[in-house]
Amino acid sequence: MTCIIVDDENVSREILNFLCEKEPGVEVVGNFSNAMDAFRFLNKEDVDLIFLDVHMPGFTGFDFIQTLKSSPYVILTTSDQNSALKAFEYESIIDFLTKPIDADRFKKSVKKVSKLLESGSSNTSNPKKSKASKNQLFINIDKRLIKINTDEIDLVEASGDYVRIKLENTDYKVHTSLTKLKEKLPSDTFFQVHRSYIINLKKIIDIQDNTVLIHKSVIPISRSKRGELMGKLNLI
Amino acid sequence: MERPSLHYLKELSCGNKLFEKKILKLLIEELPMEYNTYQQAINSNNYFWASETVHRIKHKIAFFQMQNALNVTEKHEFALRSGKLNFQEEFQDIVAKILKFLPERPE
Numbered sequence: 246m247t248c249i250i251v252d253d254e255n256v257s258r259e260i261l262n263f264l265c266e267k268e269p270g271v272e273v274v275g276n277f278s279n280a281m282d283a284f285r286f287l288n289k290e291d292v293d294l295i296f297l298d299v300h301m302p303g304f305t306g307f308d309f310i311q312t313l314k315s316s317p318y319v320i321l322t323t324s325d326q327n328s329a330l331k332a333f334e335y336e337s338i339i340d341f342l343t344k345p346i347d348a349d350r351f352k353k354s355v356k357k358v359s360k361l362l363e364s365g366s367s368n369t370s371n372p373k374k375s376k377a378s379k380n381q382l383f384i385n386i387d388k389r390l391i392k393i394n395t396d397e398i399d400l401v402e403a404s405g406d407y408v409r410i411k412l413e414n415t416d417y418k419v420h421t422s423l424t425k426l427k428e429k430l431p432s433d434t435f436f437q438v439h440r441s442y443i444i445n446l447k448k449i450i451d452i453q454d455n456t457v458l459i460h461k462s463v464i465p466i467s468r469s470k471r472g473e474l475m476g477k478l479n480l481i
Numbered sequence: 482m483e484r485p486s487l488h489y490l491k492e493l494s495c496g497n498k499l500f501e502k503k504i505l506k507l508l509i510e511e512l513p514m515e516y517n518t519y520q521q522a523i524n525s526n527n528y529f530w531a532s533e534t535v536h537r538i539k540h541k542i543a544f545f546q547m548q549n550a551l552n553v554t555e556k557h558e559f560a561l562r563s564g565k566l567n568f569q570e571e572f573q574d575i576v577a578k579i580l581k582f583l584p585e586r587p588e
Contacts, residue, residue, distance in 0.1 A: 254540060256507050260493065263500050300536060324540055345489055345543050 246355075246362060247291075249275035251283040251309070252298035252322060257344060261296050261322070264351045271355060280309045281390060292317050294358050296342075299323040304390060310335055312383040312390060318358050322346065382429055384410065384419045391417070395430055399448045399460045403441040413460060438466045438474055446477060485545035485582040509583050512541055516576050523569075532561035535572065542575060545582075550575040 248271060250261045258276055265271045274292060277283035280301055297319050299306040306323075310316050316337035324344045339361065340354040382393045393410065402409045403423040410417040410426075419426070427435070427443055437443045438457060442464050450458040455466045457474075466474060487501075494500045515538050522531035535558040542551050553571045560567035 254537060255511065256504060256544065257540065259500075259504060259507065263493070263497075302533060324536075324543065344540050348493055 246270055246293045246359060247272050247274045248294040248296060249273070249277060249283060249286065249292050250296045251277045251280060251301075251306075252296070253278050253301045254298070257298065257322065257346075260346055264346065264348060265296075268352065268355055270359065280304045280312075283309070284312055284390070287313060287317075293362055294318045294320065294355075296320050296322055299325065299341075307335065308383070308390075308392065310337060311381060318361065320354050320358070380431065382410075384417055386417060386419070393417070395434065395445075396447070398430075398435075398445050400445060400462060400464060401426055401430075401435075401443040411460075411462065436470075436474060436477060438464060438470050440467065449478075483547050483549050485547060485579050487545070489544060489546050505583070508541060508544070512538065512576070512580060512583070515541075516580070523566075528561045528564050528566075532558050535561060538576065542579065545579060547575070547579075550578075 248265065250258050250265075250273060252258050252261070255278075258278070262273055262276065265273045274290070275283070275286050277286065281304075283295075295317055297306040297309060299321050300323065301309075306319075306321055310319060316335075319335070319338045321338055321341035322344060323341055339357050342350060342354060380395050382395055382398075383390045384393060385391075393412070397412045399411045399413060401423065402411065404418070406422075407418050407420055408423055408426055410419060423437070423441070423443060427437060430443065434446055435443050436446055444457060444459050444464060448459045450460070452458070452466070452474075455468065455471065457464050457466055490501055490504060494504075515534055519531055519534040519538065522528070522534060535554060539551065539554045539558060542554050553568050554575060557568035557572040560569075
């Protein structure tokens with residue numbers, strides 16, 4: 246079983262490393278003091294398990310899980326037992342360990358994950374996101390992960406190798422494709438009206454001929470998309 | 482009166498002196514720095530920043546198996562998040578006790 250440790254505290258990481266070293270069959274393949282570095286690693290490598298601190302500066306462990314396209318199994322580490330209640334919302338969270346971590350409790354947690362892996366139910370091959378995940382988006386801007394509620398997005402516009410995510414008062418330029426971003430948006434709220442535009446249906450002000458007005462932006466509607474768009478609206 | 486204990490570390494290490502040394506070294510280095518950060522935050526009236534630092538120090542207090550001290554620290558952390566300084570003196574006493582204990586730790 247391969248695992249990574251994500252915790253901003255050195256002592257916590259050292260303790261987890263020590264416990265993992267003593268545990269047969271557990272291999273620590275990465276240690277990260279911040280979510281960003283862990284995120285970059287997981288974009289390239291698969292692991293079976295993450296030991297994840299709930300409380301990290303600027304970014305909780307729960308936020309981190311939601312950024313992952315497919316999350317491995319997670320054991321949360323926390324000093325706050327109330328986090329356990331929130332953990333139930335996330336299918337990838339198998340257990341939580343209260344700090345300071347008890348060695349026997351650690352072993353039981355690892356055994357849980359071990360059994361799941363032996364039974365062939367690897368979480369990375371059957372990814373399940375939390376219920377809340379599609380209502381939030383995390384975008385990578387200047388080495389920061391910024392959280393956006395999808396409800397606040399007016400529209401998305403393709404711009405070369407980038408997309409522009411337009412909110413009422415802000416604009417974000419993100420290095421990705423419209424197709425990839427579309428996968429992360431709730432399909433009942435967002436619709437691609439044109440090869441270069443995805444709109445938030447809830448933000449439509451009016452539709453005239455082959456254009457739709459979203460806030461102050463006039464967006465073209467492809468002929469091929471018009472019928473489908475009309476079908477999605479609550480027309481009288 | 483509650484005193485810092487290394488019982489948790491001894492139990493965890495199962496006699497591994499190298500590990501014990503590594504952890505103690507981190508504690509000796511980090512706790513004074515974190516406490517300085519806390520004081521800076523308090524002096525600049527940034528109570529949120531102070532609460533974040535107390536949160537980090539709290540884990541170290543838990544490490545020394547001081548349950549009452551941990552409860553008080555948690556109360557101070559929550560007070561700071563509400564913009565208040567309740568339990569500040571008690572918290573400062575707790576940290577002072579641990580800082581005094583660390584260089585004199587039993588071998």
